[in-house]
């Protein structure tokens with residue numbers, strides 16, 4: 001029997017990698033995407049439904065047509081800086097869109113839901129390793145909108161039996177090692193692709209956002225996780241739900257933090273090229289350090305991230321030098 005999974009945001013960076021992992025695992029990913037930030041050319045592993053989460057009827061129609069065994073919800077606005085400049089959009093699109101999707105799932109009898117949440121729900125916690133039990137205190141509208149959706153899933157779980165796996169991602173990076181999909185954002189705001197653009201001279205020097213944070217070298221510390229490892233965790237999360245194990249939150253990171261300067265140093269070694277940088281001001285909404293305690297995902301899902309920072313930079317670099325989308 002064909003098992004369809006509705007993947008919202010399947011034309012986006014993480015969603016496209018998840019679609020590949022799902023297809024490999026024997027599911028048919030049905031990509032539901034409005035292509036506002038995603039790419040039609042990234043939809044390679046199953047059908048594309050052009051639809052919008054703000055339009056409930058388009059969700060209902062997709063669920064009726066494809067009868068998915070589960071929904072994976074990636075579609076969202078996801079830029080910290082933008083969310084500080086325009087918080088209303090984040091509440092409207094992320095929270096409003098998720099509410100439409102969750103209500104449509106309940107109406108259609110879809111009971112399994114995998115949700116992309118974020119370590120941005122934790123806020124700034126003074127150097128502690130963040131795990132599933134750490135209190136969430138977001139300091140930007142992006143994180144606040146994702147926390148609201150986590151709470152929404154809890155409410156719908158209690159009232160309607162919706163079972164959810166919530167993944168709190170740390171900093172996702174890299175590209176499919178086989179080069180089928182990769183990262184493309186317009187505008188690009190993420191550290192590793194911008195850094196590689198600076199290496200290649202496609203853009204000016206990389207601006208380091210803040211050198212006066214309370215970290216060892218003064219720059220922000222993040223926990224980078226390879227997008228292919230992350231995609232693998234989603235298949236495991238889906239199997240968890242199919243195994244009837246109930247709702248659960250998992251943090252996804254490697255447990256190792258790298259400062260912005262450390263990432264630059266690694267890029268210099270991996271590419272064997274200079275990385276032009278300029279020092280700039282802090283970016284609004286950035287926490288000093290976000291490092292993941294991912295024991296639960298390892299223990300309960302059997303997930304073990306296989307690729308480190310150098311592999312992320314190498315795969316992202318290869319992708320950025322190739323045809324792209």
Ligand code: UDP
Nearest residue numbers: 080189190191194207208209220260283286
């Ligand atoms: N960063 C930077 N310069 C850039 C982009 C990002 O110094 O041009 C820093 C940013 O302040 C953060 C880290 O790199 O500490 C990762 O940022 P990114 O936007 O990739 O991911 P986020 O942490 O916002 O999810």
